[in-house]
């Protein structure tokens with residue numbers, strides 16, 4: 001009898017073990033698997049820094065392997081070639097996105113999903129199309145006056161604060177405002193006039209918090225349904241959702257009022273709202289607004305801030321001098337300030353921002369995908385419905401593709417460059433829709449900044465920037481890297497000339513303002 005009882009207990013334990021270790025997709029035959037525990041899968045091994053932990057596993061298991069996180073089975077790609085194979089050659093299969101509990105059920109329950117978090121369906125297709133039209137080359141050129149006035153105002157503020165390079169300053173607030181204003185102007189035709197505006201602070205804080213709910217490493221309840229009963233995350237996420245709803249209402253309400261009064265600026269949402277043929281309903285319009293506000297809010301400033309942090313170092317100063325010389329060679333008469341708005345003709349500065357994008361890869365674990373059809377990967381059949389994670393940081397530091405990847409070297413992007421220079425914008429069918437706009441923002445900013453200032457190390461060495469991309473990230477569990485605080489000095493190269501450039505941009509912004517009101 002006792003023997004039968006023991007058998008019964010063993011069978012129950014075995015069944016429980018099987019249930020707790022089961023996954024949405026069964027084990028994929030032929031693909032290496034990372035070790036894991038019942039219930040948790042590999043969550044415990046991955047810790048806070050998923051990108052780094054997965055890179056270490058890849059050394060043992062090879063560039064592509066399967067991993068179990070709670071009850072989800074995920075295929076992870078960790079090398080340049082494997083990402084290209086899966087994300088680009090199989091892009092029609094990898095066109096969808098998964099829905100994850102925290103972000104999709106709690107954070108997004110009122111304003112809908114952003115484009116970047118929407119599974120592929122007819123509505124997502126329409127929204128992506130509308131966003132892509134509003135972000136194509138021609139459209140982006142028409143937004144350059146905004147980038148002109150926003151970069152003018154950031155540089156003007158820094159000039160006022162820098163005391164000709166004598167004091168150490170923290171430039172983050174100026175650059176966050178630059179990026180946020182650009183997003184808000186593009187989307188709603190509105191802007192903040194001071195870097196310390198309360199609503200600006202609110203938006204930056206809430207978007208950063210929501211970015212943490214979107215990370216692959218911070219939300220165990222996405223993978224372990226049992227935790228949803230105990231987690232305090234849901235109420236936290238809910239409170240950020242309410243705060244976000246509040247400012248989105250203010251922004252959209254303001255634009256609708258401006259349209260009613262005929263005082264609106266030309267902007268993406270305004271154009272959609274006024275276009276009777278746009279086949280988008282209210283929720284889809286809100287989704288696009290949410291996408292535009294959130295997409296560039298942390299990614300663009302993170303790249304600019306990291307870029308400046310590197311340039312302030314001893315090695316960065318050599319890079320600055322080379323960039324300055326190259327700008328002088330193309331524009332010997334000092335008209336780079338103006339010409340950068342209409343053309344991208346300084347290859348070294350283009351190479352510089354590409355290297356910033358690669359070196360800092362501010363979304364180290366790219367936004368997740370879900371496959372909609374089977375994929376044959378080197379003879380292994382990965383079934384439709386599988387989750388895919390791109391370890392973009394690992395791809396961008398792949399020694400088999402990039403020579404000396406840990407060295408910051410813009411020259412790697414001079415001359416003939418592969419069509420996929422890096423994975424900072426992801427890749428394939430759902431690659432970043434705003435990459436052209438972001439590139440233009442980065443180019444304009446660095447041309448103007450390097451023409452305006454010598455960026456120098458701080459007087460106090462303890463405020464110096466950290467140059468290792470991973471170590472310089474304050475928030476490893478967030479979706480988007482957050483630069484750790486640092487200070488540097490800005491010495492105007494030629495104050496008189498700089499003031500004359502600033503005056504031209506200021507006058508132009510003022511005229512725009514007047515012609516809009518007339």
Ligand code: HEM
Nearest residue numbers: 115116295296299300367425426427430431432433434438
């Ligand atoms: C340097 C700045 C930026 C970086 C590093 C960046 C990076 C990314 C990445 C990694 C993705 C996911 C791509 C994938 O799954 O393969 C993405 C998606 C997206 N980004 Fe960006 N982004 C930036 C700026 C912007 C801006 C300024 C906008 C628009 C105003 C924008 C709009 C979008 C949209 C709409 C998607 C979703 C695409 C889709 O799911 O179909 N991004 N971005």
